[in-house]
Amino acid sequence: xxxxxxxxxxxxxxxxxxxxxxxxxxxxxxxxxxxxxxxxxxxxxxxxxxxxxxxxxxxxxxxxxxxxxxxxxxxxxxxxxxxxxxxxxxxxxxxxxxxxxxxxxxxxxxxxxxxxx
Amino acid sequence: xxxxxxxxxxxxxxxxxxxxxxxxxxxxxxxxxxxxxxxxxxxxxxxxxxxxxxxxxxxxxxxxxxxxxxxxxxxxxxxxxxxxxxxxxxxxxxxxxxxxxxxxxxxxxxxxxx
Numbered sequence: 001x002x003x004x005x006x007x008x009x010x011x012x013x014x015x016x017x018x019x020x021x022x023x024x025x026x027x028x029x030x031x032x033x034x035x036x037x038x039x040x041x042x043x044x045x046x047x048x049x050x051x052x053x054x055x056x057x058x059x060x061x062x063x064x065x066x067x068x069x070x071x072x073x074x075x076x077x078x079x080x081x082x083x084x085x086x087x088x089x090x091x092x093x094x095x096x097x098x099x100x101x102x103x104x105x106x107x108x109x110x111x112x113x114x115x116x117x
Numbered sequence: 118x119x120x121x122x123x124x125x126x127x128x129x130x131x132x133x134x135x136x137x138x139x140x141x142x143x144x145x146x147x148x149x150x151x152x153x154x155x156x157x158x159x160x161x162x163x164x165x166x167x168x169x170x171x172x173x174x175x176x177x178x179x180x181x182x183x184x185x186x187x188x189x190x191x192x193x194x195x196x197x198x199x200x201x202x203x204x205x206x207x208x209x210x211x212x213x214x215x216x217x218x219x220x221x222x223x224x225x226x227x228x229x230x231x
Binding site for chain 1: 217
């Protein structure tokens, strides 16, 4: 089974509008971290936001917020007031705790967001 | 500036010619890792290191070697590159191997093996 599922291969949003990128995850660990990364066309991987499994509040970082619903195992990224520079590929990723000794990030397949003027 | 650096950023080489991709971080991170990114396959971990002299295989280690002689450096070695190792490679580091620690990525190395 996929550990991280991003069901939206591509999304369009108008400039200045908000957009939600979906992410569901699967783990049997109690302790895990959820991350969102942005990959622009230039290729680098930019960290955006983190949510811990024990965090009761949803994480926020500037225009980015994470809608964390633990019971539903979802961790959706919300970008408010979209800008043209937000056009990029967005990856949801998970870092598990106890059972995965490698401590690797497991990535979803990504969502390509295009912001239209 | 806190960062992960990789060199070279772009490399075109031929089958069988040994190469090394360097990775360095200035954040005193214990954990370092190499990933490769391929269309349709996403990002997959190649090797990782929990600390100096402690390395282990990830999901796709075949054809690669690593070493961690110093805390800041984690080079990726391709002893005999083949065309199926053409990929975008990322080095990443985090403070520790804990699930709460963010992995910060280098700018990537685009490798083409002819």
